[in-house]
Amino acid sequence: MLAAMAVFFALRGCQAPDELPPVKVYRSKTQQVEQLSLEQYVLGTVAAEMPASFELEALKAQAVCARTYALRKMIEGKDYPRGADLSDDITTCQAYVNAEEFAELHPWQNEQLWAKIQQAVDETRGEVILYDNQLIDALYHSTCGGQTESARELYGKEITYLQSVPCEYCRQSKYYLTEHHFTWQQVSRLAGKGQSIQVLAATSSGRIQKIKVNQKAMSGSEFRSAFGLPSTWCTIGYYSQGITITSRGYGHGMGLCQYGAQGMALQGKNYRQILAHYYPKTQLYKLPY
Numbered sequence: 001m002l003a004a005m006a007v008f009f010a011l012r013g014c015q016a017p018d019e020l021p022p023v024k025v026y027r028s029k030t031q032q033v034e035q036l037s038l039e040q041y042v043l044g045t046v047a048a049e050m051p052a053s054f055e056l057e058a059l060k061a062q063a064v065c066a067r068t069y070a071l072r073k074m075i076e077g078k079d080y081p082r083g084a085d086l087s088d089d090i091t092t093c094q095a096y097v098n099a100e101e102f103a104e105l106h107p108w109q110n111e112q113l114w115a116k117i118q119q120a121v122d123e124t125r126g127e128v129i130l131y132d133n134q135l136i137d138a139l140y141h142s143t144c145g146g147q148t149e150s151a152r153e154l155y156g157k158e159i160t161y162l163q164s165v166p167c168e169y170c171r172q173s174k175y176y177l178t179e180h181h182f183t184w185q186q187v188s189r190l191a192g193k194g195q196s197i198q199v200l201a202a203t204s205s206g207r208i209q210k211i212k213v214n215q216k217a218m219s220g221s222e223f224r225s226a227f228g229l230p231s232t233w234c235t236i237g238y239y240s241q242g243i244t245i246t247s248r249g250y251g252h253g254m255g256l257c258q259y260g261a262q263g264m265a266l267q268g269k270n271y272r273q274i275l276a277h278y279y280p281k282t283q284l285y286k287l288p289y
């Protein structure tokens with residue numbers, strides 16, 4: 001086993017490399033901690049993070065991402081409430097649902113869907129993504145809109161496996177291309193009086209980094225949140241009474257594109273091919289538990 005992970009497993013009280021580490025998950029609704037095994041946690045995360053109707057190979061790719069993301073957070077020792085290892089708060093970690101919550105969310109066919117997700121987790125048991133013998137930061141998002149984003153362009157941080165890659169696989173997502181109309185009156189309510197919009201900086205794919213709306217300068221994410229847009233990848237058009245923002249994708253655009261994973265799976269690609277596409281130059285590694 002990799003040195004960092006072996007130490008981590010030992011600290012968790014695992015006596016042997018084939019012992020599955022326990023995980024404490026903070027549940028924001030109940031403010032309680034649920035203790036479960038890492039694989040059970042991955043199951044609940046895949047169930048919460050990806051539509052259960054997706055193809056098995058897409059769910060498997062998601063399972064490997066969720067496991068990698070969680071283990072990396074645990075090894076980093078991020079502080080979550082009540083001494084938990086992880087949280088179901090998506091602003092700081094990954095979403096999670098248990099079997100009962102999943103059944104409530106899927107009143108029909110919940111047993112078949114849960115079994116399919118279980119199969120995706122079982123068939124990738126212990127598998128994680130590595131770059132340079134380290135767990136990667138396995139970022140993922142709903143829909144990239146045609147091109148994923150690089151960490152270097154978005155955060156100014158060069159990360160070999162978080163490069164911008166083309167993705168024509170997510171076209172079936174309803175967020176691939178969306179239009180949002182705002183009258184000048186609405187724009188003024190959000191950004192002060194005026195009728196001017198100027199993109200000051202954007203990544204090469206077109207995701208806005210800095211924008212000036214009327215007198216207000218905003219970062220791309222502030223603009224996205226103020227206007228309630230699905231992503232920062234926007235082009236702005238004008239009409240007599242206001243603006244039309246054409247937005248591509250949903251989410252930050254880095255790493256795995258979930259609808260793209262589904263598109264690749266529908267074209268017969270397996271989870272290994274999917275992960276290799278979105279996280280270039282990485283390897284899969286199977287933990288021996």
Ligand SMILES: [Zn+2]
Pocket residue numbers: 143144145146147167168169170257259260
């Ligand atoms: Zn995509």
